[in-house]
Amino acid sequence: MVDEEYQVSRYDEALSLLPYNIRERARKVVRGDRRVAEEFRLRVGWPPTVLLPDGEISLGGNAVTKEDINAVVEITTGASAYSSAIQIRNGYLTARGGYRIGLAGSVFTDDGKMKGFGNFSSLSIRISREIIGSADVVIGELLNGGEFKSTLIIAPPGAGKTTLLRDIVRQLSEGSVDRQGLRVSLADERGEVAAITDGMPQMKVGRRTDILDACPKAQAVMIMLRSMNPQVIALDEITAPEDIRSIESARNCGVELLATAHATGIEDLARRPLYRGLLQDKIFSNFVIIRRNRGRREYVVTKEDVL
Amino acid sequence: MIRILGAVLMILSTAAMGYGGVRRLRERVRNLEGIIASLDVMESEICSHLTPMREVLEMLSRNAPGQSRRLFENVADGMCTLGRCSFYSIWREGVETTKELLLKPEEAETLVELGLCLGRYDVREQAEMISRVRRRLEIFLKRAEEERERDTKMHAFFGISAGIFAVIILI
Numbered sequence: 001m002v003d004e005e006y007q008v009s010r011y012d013e014a015l016s017l018l019p020y021n022i023r024e025r026a027r028k029v030v031r032g033d034r035r036v037a038e039e040f041r042l043r044v045g046w047p048p049t050v051l052l053p054d055g056e057i058s059l060g061g062n063a064v065t066k067e068d069i070n071a072v073v074e075i076t077t078g079a080s081a082y083s084s085a086i087q088i089r090n091g092y093l094t095a096r097g098g099y100r101i102g103l104a105g106s107v108f109t110d111d112g113k114m115k116g117f118g119n120f121s122s123l124s125i126r127i128s129r130e131i132i133g134s135a136d137v138v139i140g141e142l143l144n145g146g147e148f149k150s151t152l153i154i155a156p157p158g159a160g161k162t163t164l165l166r167d168i169v170r171q172l173s174e175g176s177v178d179r180q181g182l183r184v185s186l187a188d189e190r191g192e193v194a195a196i197t198d199g200m201p202q203m204k205v206g207r208r209t210d211i212l213d214a215c216p217k218a219q220a221v222m223i224m225l226r227s228m229n230p231q232v233i234a235l236d237e238i239t240a241p242e243d244i245r246s247i248e249s250a251r252n253c254g255v256e257l258l259a260t261a262h263a264t265g266i267e268d269l270a271r272r273p274l275y276r277g278l279l280q281d282k283i284f285s286n287f288v289i290i291r292r293n294r295g296r297r298e299y300v301v302t303k304e305d306v307l
Numbered sequence: 308m309i310r311i312l313g314a315v316l317m318i319l320s321t322a323a324m325g326y327g328g329v330r331r332l333r334e335r336v337r338n339l340e341g342i343i344a345s346l347d348v349m350e351s352e353i354c355s356h357l358t359p360m361r362e363v364l365e366m367l368s369r370n371a372p373g374q375s376r377r378l379f380e381n382v383a384d385g386m387c388t389l390g391r392c393s394f395y396s397i398w399r400e401g402v403e404t405t406k407e408l409l410l411k412p413e414e415a416e417t418l419v420e421l422g423l424c425l426g427r428y429d430v431r432e433q434a435e436m437i438s439r440v441r442r443r444l445e446i447f448l449k450r451a452e453e454e455r456e457r458d459t460k461m462h463a464f465f466g467i468s469a470g471i472f473a474v475i476i477l478i
Contacts, residue, residue, distance in 0.1 A: 020391055070427075071393060078386070079394035079426030080359040088428055117428065 007035040007129060014099055014127045019071035022048050025059040038158060042069055043122040069120040076101055089116050098195025098202055100126040128192060130203045135167035141301040142286050146179055148172055148232060150257040150283060154269060155290035160297050161260040162236055166193050166203055168258060169234045173206020181208045185230035187220035188213040193236055218242035225250050234258040244278060251283050265289055266302065314474040321470030332455040335409045339448040341375030343441055350437045354430050361386055374407040381405050398422030414447045
């Protein structure tokens with residue numbers, strides 16, 4: 001049973017990232033919606049909205065201005081946007097508490113390469129929630145015979161991949177009465193999974209979990225492989241060829257992997273050249289597909305050997 | 308005897324007023340020098356080391372020369388209102404409430420303008436703004452030094468002579 005107070009409190013904490021005028025409007029959203037709200041969305045020229053499982057609802061009032069967007073960046077970075085330049089260049093910011101802020105706007109380039117943002121025109125604030133026990137329904141199948149095998153979580157954006165990954169990491173790391181915990185190395189590039197603040201994870205990721213945050217995933221995997229002697233390496237969102245290469249290296253060293261990828265299913269994944277190699281090389285033994293059915297999440301576990 | 312004592316006290320008090328004026332002129336120069344030196348540190352911390360603003364402010368509120376550290380103390384204190392207020396308004400409030408700096412309105416205005424740019428994403432833009440503000444403050448510093456050279460003797464002279472003049476009239 002998910003703690004309702006906690007669900008609402010995550011929404012209320014995220015309010016502090018909004019500019020004062022929008023914050024007051026967002027505070028008036030009814031409790032039931034605050035409990036399930038997934039994102040705040042601010043687009044210049046339009047009233048701010050809240051994304052609920054059924055779609056976006058407007059918060060009304062004046063249209064969002066460029067200053068409002070800049071205010072969110074200012075609040076999030078503590079008036080130090082320059083010190084988060086690398087994150088911003090990649091189109092996101094991570095706020096205290098593990099809230100991810102996606103950014104869009106005008107990009108300036110140099111020699112065909114993206115150098116940064118000139119202007120922000122819209123943003124989304126993801127209200128991430130830790131759901132302790134969300135992996136209960138799948139962990140048994142992933143630990144067939146008591147041994148964890150490399151697993152890929154597949155779902156479209158916003159379906160709950162990170163939440164599930166976090167809870168699997170926690171359960172693997174903590175262990176149970178009849179199973180010893182594993183040493184898990186977590187490559188948390190965007191700081192969303194563990195939400196480290198002052199060296200302390202804000203989310204529960206388990207006592208045997210070592211975290212390398214704010215480091216590009218591919219590098220983080222290689223660093224942890226060399227330095228932390230992991231039994232499992234976890235990383236959120238495989239998106240680039242270098243991520244794939246680092247995963248293959250880790251696998252060749254006998255380390256099990258836990259990762260996520262954007263796709264609707266295994267067939268969808270197989271159609272993409274980036275992931276096709278992963279499937280052909282049988283890097284992952286288990287696939288967890290997350291589907292949404294009338295606002296509820298359903299998890300389907302598929303074994304590599306039945307593909 | 309009482310008359311002599313009164314005359315001495317009278318001269319001492321007007322001389323002290325004159326000395327107060329002299330001290331003010333010297334303080335202004337020292338404060339402007341302190342702010343300019345702090346801007347150098349700020350530029351280096353923001354543009355080269357990408358140090359977060361809170362740390363820059365804390366560092367300067369500990370180490371900035373003389374009264375200029377009060378400015379950074381006040382801005383650092385105001386940072387707890389970030390979210391309700393913009394950084395620009397926190398900075399402006401900091402400049403306006405730090406009376407110890409003895410800034411003239413146009414000097415304060417120049418320093419306030421810096422807040423429009425500080426903390427933004429573009430490091431180059433901030434470096435340019437800090438340089439521009441520093442150049443203008445250097446001009447103000449030159450003026451303050453000239454003022455100090457010119458008016459120090461005048462304040463001292465008028466301080467003592469006003470006392471003597473008052474004593475002569477009263478006697």
